[in-house]
Amino acid sequence: MTSSSSLTDKQEQRFRSLAFLTVIIIYLLILAGGIVRGTGSGMGCPDWPKCFGRWIPPTEISQLPTNYQGIYGAKLKGEVEFNAVKTWIEYVNRLLGVLSGFFVFGTLLASLSYLRKDKTVFFGSLAAFLLIGVNGWLGSRVVATELAQYVITLHLLLAIVVVFALLFVMVRSNAPHLQIKSIPEKTKSVRWLLLMVMVLTLGQIILGTQVREALDAVVKRLGYEQRENWIGNLDMSFYIHRSFSLVVLAFHLAVIYQLRKLPAISWLPTISNALITFVIIEIGTGVIMAYFSVPAIAQPIHLLLAIIMIGLQFVAWLLVNPVTIIAKGYKQDSRLVGV
Template identity: 70%
Template sequence: MTSSSNLINHTERRFQSLLSLTIVVIFLLILAGGIVRGTGSGMGCPDWPKCFGQWIPPTEVSQLPPNYQQIYGAKLKGEVEFNAVKTWIEYVNRLLGVLSGLLVFATVVSSFSFLRKDKAIFWGSVAALLLIGANGWLGSRVVATELAHYMITLHLLLAILVVFSLLFVYVRVSSPQRDILTPKKILVSRSFNKLLLVTMLLSFGQILLGTQVREALDEVVGRLGYEQRANWVDSLDWRFYVHRSFSLIILAFHIAVIVRLRKALHSVWLTQIANALIWLVVAEIATGAIMGYFGVPAFAQPIHLLLAVVMIGFQFMAWLIVNPSLSLSKEASRKAHLLEI
């Protein structure tokens, strides 16, 4: 009996380790996407899935045919220009995408062991696989549409849904091993659930506004060039000012969520999430200020985006945890109710 229990625990721990690695790599993929966007490397590989017709991209222009601009720049009106740094930034982003897909597939295979115990873990993993597959196809459309802004935005939003699917699985598989959240213990109110949902929706809206600011920034860069970086922010339109002002509303809601998580719910897990949100909010404000006052340095853009996605991920985890019907299996819920008796 003991050996069987140890085997189950070992299987669960291996699954959690694989799942944690998968989530980290997905976040790295989002960071890489931000770097591609911030450095203007989106067309560093003008074709897909190969890069300049090769599986391993060239490192110098001499490795390309003399008429490569006509071959690969047909849709770009011959304006494609080889830049080894931008090419490899985009290619590494693609490699991370492939690695993410393989890890999600491995997660689905590993989740078969939970089919009898908790089918939601398996189906959550399958959802992540379908979403990341769809996002891989969408990545090809981003190249095909020559970095159309609406395609880039959809690409990002689908990546966030992949994160949500994996975080659902993580919370579901981890909750029984952490402090079990019973109704008597956390006294979850409808108002707090609404607060978390509204905060997530507002955060989604802020991310969408951020993509609009990025579009406006692209327009400014096209007009002024990189030599006028110091004047970029002053040349932005209303989208930037709405995004900046809306951040104050986002901050207020985060403060409300953090206070409730730390003082009202009395859960170690939720307290850890609250502490993480504090640091994330501070870092997000800092990177936003750096971009606003220091000419939008390239390093700050992807970090700002990544922090926003991690923040909304923690919000989603908190919402799952305070709703035991979503975070606990039927067996774990039954044990939680037995603890109350």
């Protein structure tokens, strides 16, 4: 009996570790996607799933047919120019996508140990696996639609949903190990405030994709030689996005103030500190892009920080939600029931 219990504990610990690692891999994938976008490498591989018809991309133009532009440029109106750096940036992004799929599948297999104890963990892992499969297909549509903005935005939003699914099973599987003194009635207002912040942050992310689309148009018109003039030629979406960051900051300060007033709950103090840190750095990267000619390195970092922020908000919301942290089969704290 003791041996069986020990085995189950090890399986569950393995699952929690794998779920956390999978979240990290997904974040790296989002960072890679931001680098692809920021460097204009989206069509570095003009076909899918292969790259210039090869499973291992070429490193120099001599490895391509002399008429490669005619072969791969038919759909792109002949606008295919081989660039080894951009090709490999896009290809590494694809490799990370495949790796993340394997990790999510591994998380699903590891979640089988929860089928008897808490099926919600299994179904959350299954949802993450199905969603990342759909997002992989959306990645192929990004290439097929020649970087259509709406497909890129859907691709990003679905990646956020995958992160949410993984964060949910990570928090849920850690429920028995969370130190929770009590969850008072006032957390209901905190939960609503957190939901509002998530909606505002998501809106800011979507606004950011509109700014990115406008920037792409400016770059295409002015070229990289006039980088210092990019910001001055952006439309109103940039100014709305910039001003709205102050609203997001104000709501984050309100959330952090409310979270700090709650009784001790594992992870919440760390999340509160991380949130304000990431918000400040996020605004800082925005300022750097606005006043320092949009350096390429700042763009993917700006996006990644936003996704990390909304992930932290979601985890905080889960932690103050008793429905989440009271899992079937776990010992329930009577102070949490009925809240």
